Each structure stands twice: as structure tokens, then as C-alpha cells.
Amino acid sequence: MTRFFISGLVVCLAVAGCHVVPDTGRRSLSLIPMEQEIALGESTFAEIKDAETVSDDREKRERVERVGRRIAAVAERDIPGLDWEFVLFEDDAINAFALPGGKVGVYTGLFQLVETDDDLAVVMGHEVAHVTARHGNERMSQYLLVSAGGIALDVALRNRETETRQMALMAYGAGATFGYILPYSRSAESEADELGLYYSARAGYDPRAAPRFWERMAEAAEGRASPPAFLSTHPSHGRRVSDLENHMPRALRYYEEARQSR
Ligand SMILES: [Zn+2]
Incomplete structure (x- = not known):
């Protein structure tokens, strides 16, 4: 893990394969060229x-x-060519997902827990x-580094489209039913919680x-044989709520500004 982290860091410093996440300022690894990330x-x-x-x-x-559109309008920053799409799928699963390029899917099962638009937000x-935050790119980049090391890196950086695309597809596990969406890392999930809070505000x-x-969501998970997929890859509930409370003062400032500018 440490070794991996260091190699990621070295790459981040050595080449332009780095992206600064707006609002959190975190540097994330992004080896896949933007157009390919979006096309994928x-x-x-x-x-x-x-x-x-x-x-x-x-x-x-x-x-x-x-x-979705109201949130995307205040969130979009430095990613050109985003074509937002928000689609509701008929499925009892309490779940939602996002793909590079602005593609968001929500399952109808989520409405078991959604009452107000604030909830949906x-x-x-x-x-x-x-x-x-380009978490999809980061996840694929980490996969490229871990699984194929120097060769994949070389390919990715030389921007040889076919190979990079194949690697990226493997990183997504495309083809298997819903295996195509690899879980994001725990830290990416926490970052999405934080950014999501600011965006909705x-x-x-x-x-x-x-x-x-x-x-x-945590209550819905109790007493179920398998918890909602949305929870299984996300931070533990206690941690999540305490993190959100820490970010709340900043979010409330944004919320006040938004209300006053109406
Ligand atoms: Zn997530």
C-alpha cells in the first residue's frame, strides 16, 4: 500500500498525469487523457x-x-466537453452511480429513502x-499502475488510443453484469460526500x-441480508456522519449565499 502510494506520488510529480480536485485541492492521479476518459x-x-x-x-x-442539472450547474469547473445525463432506472436496488463524462444513473429503489428534493440532492x-473530481480516471489510473505497471503507463502516456482504451475497459471490468462499475476507493467516497455537500448547498x-x-440509509441497511450496494463501498456510517458535520459550517455558508442571491 505504501509502496503503491509512493509510486503514485512519483508519477504525479514526474509527469503531467495529475489533476487537482476543485474545492478540496487534493492532487489525484489521472493518466487517461480527458477525451478517452469521457468517451469511455x-x-x-x-x-x-x-x-x-x-x-x-x-x-x-x-x-x-x-x-441533477441544478447541481451540475454549480459544480462544473474545469472539465470541458461534459455532457451531463441523469437517468432513472427501474430497479429496486437502493443505489446510484456515476461515470466519467457526466453520466449519472439512479435506481428507483432509492426513492424508498428520498422524501424531499433536499434528500435527492x-x-x-x-x-x-x-x-x-474525476474519480473514474483515478481508479483506472491506479489499475493501470498496479496491474500493468510500466508498460501500461508508457502506453497511457504516449496516448496510443486502442491500448489505453482496452486497459481502461479492463479497469472498469466492462462486460460483466454490473461488475462494470468497480467500487471507488474509500477516500474517493469521502471526497464525494464532502464535495456533494458543497454542491447541493x-x-x-x-x-x-x-x-x-x-x-x-444506515437504518435501511439494518436487518437486511445484504446491505444496499450504495453502502457497501462507502465509508462507515459513524465516520460519514461525523465527517459531514465537520464540513457543515462551510456548506451552510454556501447555502446562505445561495438563498440570498435568489
Ligand atoms: Zn460514491
């Missing part, structure tokens, strides 16, 4: 739309779209943050909905 997100999302059923609940679909903020949604929403 788009093709994977197209596959998912083919394989899954898009919900025919028009009211909920529009809600997902409206809240918690999820949309979190998923939009995975996109703007800037978009005018009450950030205090977040700890309450995750509370309900």
Missing part, C-alpha cells in the same frame, strides 16, 4: 442503458433530471462529485439533509 464513460453508459430498463415514472424521472451531489438545497439521509 459515454460508451459504458450506453451499454447500461441498453441492458437496463429506464423508468417510465415521468414525475420521478423529471425530478432526477431537474435536481444528497445523492445527486455525491454522484456529480465523482464526475468532477450552492444549488440551494439544504445540506443538513445529508446526515439525516445517510441515517435513513
Whole structure:
């Protein structure tokens, strides 16, 4: 783990394969060229739309779209060519996901826990943050480093499209039913929580909905044989709520500004 961290750091310093995450200032590893990252997100999302059923609940679909766009409007910073898409899939799973390029999927099962738009904004903020922080690129880059080491790195940096794309597809595990979405790292999840809180507040949604929403999520997990997928790869509940409380003063400042500018 330490060795991996150091090698990541060296690469970060040595080449331009680095991205500074807006709002947190963290440097993240990004070896996949932006256009390829976006193209991969788009093709994977197209596959998912083919394989899954898009919900025919028009009211909920529009809600997902409206809240998602309002959040994306205040979140988008330095990533050109993002084409946001917010799609509601018919599935009882309490889950949502995000892919590079601005592709966000939400499952109807999530509405078991969503009451207000503030609640929905918690999820949309979190998923939009995975996109703007380029967590997909980071995950693929880490995979390239770990699994194929120098060769893959060389390929990625020389921008030889086919090879890089194949590696990236492997990193996504594309093809297996829903295995295509590798879990993000714990730290990426925490960062998405933090950024999501700021985004929803800037978009005018009450950030205090977040700890309450995750509370309900944790309750929903209790007594289930398998917890909601959304929880299994995410920070432990206690840690998550205490982190959110730490970020709350900053989020509340954004929320006040958003309300006053209306
Ligand atoms: Zn997440």
C-alpha cells in the first residue's frame, strides 16, 4: 500500500498525469487523457442503458433530471466537453452511480429513502462529485499502475488510443453484469460526500439533509441480508456522519449565499 502510494506520488510529480480536485485541492492521479476518459464513460453508459430498463415514472424521472442539472450547474469547473445525463432506472436496488463524462444513473429503489428534493440532492451531489473530481480516471489510473505497471503507463502516456482504451475497459471490468462499475476507493467516497455537500448547498438545497439521509440509509441497511450496494463501498456510517458535520459550517455558508442571491 505504501509502496503503491509512493509510486503514485512519483508519477504525479514526474509527469503531467495529475489533476487537482476543485474545492478540496487534493492532487489525484489521472493518466487517461480527458477525451478517452469521457468517451469511455459515454460508451459504458450506453451499454447500461441498453441492458437496463429506464423508468417510465415521468414525475420521478423529471425530478432526477431537474435536481441533477441544478447541481451540475454549480459544480462544473474545469472539465470541458461534459455532457451531463441523469437517468432513472427501474430497479429496486437502493443505489446510484456515476461515470466519467457526466453520466449519472439512479435506481428507483432509492426513492424508498428520498422524501424531499433536499434528500435527492444528497445523492445527486455525491454522484456529480465523482464526475468532477474525476474519480473514474483515478481508479483506472491506479489499475493501470498496479496491474500493468510500466508498460501500461508508457502506453497511457504516449496516448496510443486502442491500448489505453482496452486497459481502461479492463479497469472498469466492462462486460460483466454490473461488475462494470468497480467500487471507488474509500477516500474517493469521502471526497464525494464532502464535495456533494458543497454542491447541493450552492444549488440551494439544504445540506443538513445529508446526515439525516445517510441515517435513513444506515437504518435501511439494518436487518437486511445484504446491505444496499450504495453502502457497501462507502465509508462507515459513524465516520460519514461525523465527517459531514465537520464540513457543515462551510456548506451552510454556501447555502446562505445561495438563498440570498435568489
Ligand atoms: Zn460514491
